[in-house]
Amino acid sequence: MAEVCGALGKQTAIARDGVGMYLCRKGRSIYHKDNVGGQVHILREGWAFRFTVLPNGRRQIMEFLLPGDPVLLPLIFLPRLPYTVHALTEAMLCTFALKDFSRQEVSSEATRRIEIACTAGLVRSESRLAEINQRNSQERTAWLLLSLYKELKERGFAEGDVVPFPLSLAHVADALGITVTHASRTLGALRREGLISLSRERLTVHREQDLANVALLPGAS
Amino acid sequence: MAEVCGALGKQTAIARDGVGMYLCRKGRSIYHKDNVGGQVHILREGWAFRFTVLPNGRRQIMEFLLPGDPVLLPLIFLPRLPYTVHALTEAMLCTFALKDFSRQEVSSEATRRIEIACTAGLVRSESRLAEINQRNSQERTAWLLLSLYKELKERGFAEGDVVPFPLSLAHVADALGITVTHASRTLGALRREGLISLSRERLTVHREQDLANVALLPGAS
């Protein structure tokens, strides 16, 4: 279990004793909101995304999950969560039974790390409300691209200023709350301004600082 | 401390030994995002709200806090939070030092309750992204009024179909990500349709079911 808890920052986990591991096809479900007593996963390879579907049929993507991310960590504290998680690409997952996280199984120090990782993740996630809700579509789009770009770069998935980008326009649109059509126009504008390139699942950020300005991010001039 | 932990559901806390208690004027700050090592509060009386201000100057109100709510409970796990909390009305707060929550001070059962309350609060809060981002202004407004109404009713603050409502238009607008002007129009429409009345800090919901329909809430026909 030490391995699991060590992974809760943003590093890759190492699967070991008593721990399952499986491959999930692109587009398949990893967790469904009607599940109860699910397991906690760690995404070893590939991408996933967490979303809800509203009564009116619209889908809100809350978060994209990258290799190394825990999947639905709060399940440790709550028996069910109102989200569904799908694999965005082919994904390799390792699984931990919830009972392995009981007080008897983990040290007080490990519990503390789990609490912190879980809370920090939710706080960051909640902050997205402000990032999205108070910006127009161009700013939102720039914000999404830039935050994925920076995260991927930090984790060593970048080659120069190029990062993998398996999202379709529908994913971008549903994450930002705009239509596919408009997402296309907005991305087109960012391209035409020479800020980014985006093709064949690869995103290139040509002028990071300018993109940050468009995104209205702090640290921008 | 048993009292504190018992209060973490949605009940009112009872202040006791070693616990501070103070009055906060309307509009004054309860917690500022640059604080470190703050205290955990429970809102005994009055309302408050939690928000962030973006680099572009726009304010996103994340949540309104009602009597009985813990204020920034996650401070137990994280040294600082990127939110500011202001009193919306005159507010009575009771205060707990963070060290009172250390492992030595509280039982394992109480720790568990805190973890659950903290996580559940953040999950609900994160869900607001979908509620807001995927709805138009009329639906958002109906949703906000209805969720406050139902919450207040559950906690016994209603007299019939009337609940206290100390929010100004600016609060509504900043919570929903629309302008004050437009919030006024939207509320006007809901009034004209006979769904609600709103005056002198009192909200009346005349036809709850119809309001739920407008809000696109589940449980609506």
Add this chain to the structure above:
DNA sequence: CGTACTCTTGATACGTGTCAACACCCGTGG
């Protein structure tokens, strides 16, 4: 070689923001 899906682009309608003016309420100070 189709067939379905994704992306792009255009024309148009609608929702929301912006700016401005004004009414109203309320606290303040003359």
Add this chain to the structure above:
DNA sequence: CCACGGGTGTTGACACGTATCAAGAGTACG
């Protein structure tokens, strides 16, 4: 007591951003 001033809510005219609908090009895949 009244006059003033600021904050808040309402309404109108207009501009702009985004959705909708439709068509077509590009791409993946059987």
